[in-house]
Amino acid sequence: MRFSRPMLCLLLLTTLALSPVTALADKPADPALARTRKQVKMLDDLYKTVVVLVTTHYVTEESDLPAGAAAKALFSAMKAKGWHEVRLLDATGQPYDDTNSPRDGFEKTAIRKLLAGDAYYDQVVVEGDKRYLLAATPIPVVMKKCVMCHDNYAGVPKGKPIGALGYKIPIE
Ligand code: HEC
Numbered sequence: 001m002r003f004s005r006p007m008l009c010l011l012l013l014t015t016l017a018l019s020p021v022t023a024l025a026d027k028p029a030d031p032a033l034a035r036t037r038k039q040v041k042m043l044d045d046l047y048k049t050v051v052v053l054v055t056t057h058y059v060t061e062e063s064d065l066p067a068g069a070a071a072k073a074l075f076s077a078m079k080a081k082g083w084h085e086v087r088l089l090d091a092t093g094q095p096y097d098d099t100n101s102p103r104d105g106f107e108k109t110a111i112r113k114l115l116a117g118d119a120y121y122d123q124v125v126v127e128g129d130k131r132y133l134l135a136a137t138p139i140p141v142v143m144k145k146c147v148m149c150h151d152n153y154a155g156v157p158k159g160k161p162i163g164a165l166g167y168k169i170p171i172e
Pocket of ligand 1: 062064067069089094095097098142147162164
């Protein structure tokens with residue numbers, strides 16, 4: 001039997017679509033890791049939205065409790081309850097508080113990647129018999145009010161990160 005050229009193409013495409021290799025590629029190789037990455041996205045939206053809302057509605061002068069400090073209290077509570085760890089990190093080299101400077105290893109690498117333009121950076125680590133996802137997401141200067149307390153943010157180009165959130169989440 002002879003097939004016309006369009007018919008051959010169709011046959012080939014159908015074979016490819018039905019091949020088990022394609023079916024496998026659709027499934028994540030590591031579903032627990034994929035779930036954890038999704039969790040980072042959700043938490044990142046949640047925490048950053050809280051900081052912007054608090055800054056918009058409650059922070060009016062320099063002496064007010066900064067949303068960043070409130071967020072750090074929230075991160076401590078989440079850690080104490082055993083959920084996950086989050087660190088508020090500086091990317092400018094001039095942090096308000098030295099405890100927010102990136103530490104050697106993952107944090108310093110992550111800040112370097114984000115400053116180079118990556119939108120996200122992560123790494124899987126093993127501690128004992130548990131796997132954890134270390135992930136970092138950028139914090140840009142989202143509003144003018146940020147500069148009220150952080151005058152070093154004034155000349156930062158739009159979109160360039162001045163900080164990051166660093167996550168450590170169990171992969172389950
Ligand atoms: C009312 C003053 C104030 C405002 C407004 C403010 N911050 Fe901060 N920010 C602080 C203080 C104080 C710290 C240190 C908090 C700590 O470690 O307890 C801090 C810490 C940070 C850090 C961690 C690095 C560092 O400098 O210690 C980042 C990143 C940050 N703020 C980003 C922002 C962004 C983005 C905004 C705007 C949405 C903002 N801040 C608005 C006072 C402020």
